[in-house]
Each structure stands twice: as C-alpha cells, then as structure tokens.
Amino acid sequence: DVKVTQSSRYLVKRTGEKVFLECVQDMDHENMFWYRQDPGLGLRLIYFSYDVKMKEKGDIPEGYSVSREKKERFSLILESASTNQTSMYLCASSFLAFPYEQYFGPGTRLTVT
C-alpha cells in the first residue's frame, strides 16, 4: 500500500515563527503536492513538485515556500507564520503519468497564535 506520512498531526506555533511541515512518501512517486483545507473551501493547492528540486506554484502560494531535495520528501515552509495560516495542511503524491491518482497523508492541523 502507498504510504504518505506527515511529520506532525497537530502543531501550535506563534505568529512570526518559521514553520516546517514535512511529508514523506514510500511509493517512488514523481509528483508531490501541498494543499490547505479550510471549511467550505475544499482543498486549495499551495505548491507542487514533479521532480527533485522542481516546484511550481499552485493557487495560493503567498506566504509559503517548499523544498524537495529528495524524491520521497517534500517540505512546506511558512517563512513567518501568521494567524490566517491556521488550517489543515494535506500532503499528497502521485505518479507523473496517467492516471494522476493522488494519495494523501493524514494531515497536519496547524494553529498559529
């Protein structure tokens, strides 16, 4: 079975802190994604990566950056956390080719105070 793990299930940070969210997948997937999930808004894509050291902005990249140094690991970075970044963060991965089915991690609920 595909496994996508995220480093923390719950995280509480203070405004202005630098925050790292880690995601690891064990299926040799080329694509990895970071989403944030907010009530009534569904999943919104923050960033994705289709190869090591490659990244592309999604729909809401402002205030975030990413790092992919190894194929299995994709990190989301909040350079200076703000209260409006309080949310559920979901990582996913998929093969580069069709059918693009994404596999999700359990999520990290981040609270910024």
Added chain:
Amino acid sequence: AQSVTQPDIHITVSEGASLELRCNYSYGATPYLFWYVQSPGQGLQLLLKYFSGDTLVQGIKGFEAEFKRSQSSFNLRKPSVHWSDAAEYFCAVGYPNDYKLSFGAGTTVTVRA
C-alpha cells in the same frame, strides 16, 4: 479554468437509507473523475475513479458513481448508508497532460440512527 461544483454542502440521511452526492465539472474535455472520502481528523481516501469505458463505476465501501457526459456530472451513490459513512466527501477532476487535480468544496454527510 476548470472547476468542480458540489451543490450540497451538508446532507443528513437515516441509517439504511440511500445516499446520492452530486458533482458537476465545468470543462468540456474528457475528464478523469475521482471521489474521495475524509473521516474526521483524517486524510483523504480514494473511493472510486473514472477514466473511460463503462460509465457506472464501482468503488470501495459499497459506493458507486455514474459519469454522465451530457450533464457534466459524476454523482456518487450508495444504496444503504451505514453510520460509519458519516464523513466529508470530495469530488475531484483531472485532465490529460495536467497532473493536478481540482477539488470540489466537499459535502458533509451526517447519518442519523
């Protein structure tokens, strides 16, 4: 831009009754269609998917979905709901040569005894 609409924000259904969740997509090209389920505090799990062929697809947990090109719809159904089906359900669409998925806002299902 491609978009996915789930018209029902919240549905309440009695245990043992049937369930239908609606999903419409906006783009005209041949889509790849997915339904995911998210139990409270968890990541998303794939229920079923449609790429081509038979327009009625079977998934896990007794769910099925029907693709209707003329209506740009991919509605999810279950004949008899169990209390464990209480969750949030997301419809997603992808297209050839674009490995990103677009997600609907989700439908929350409550099951009453």
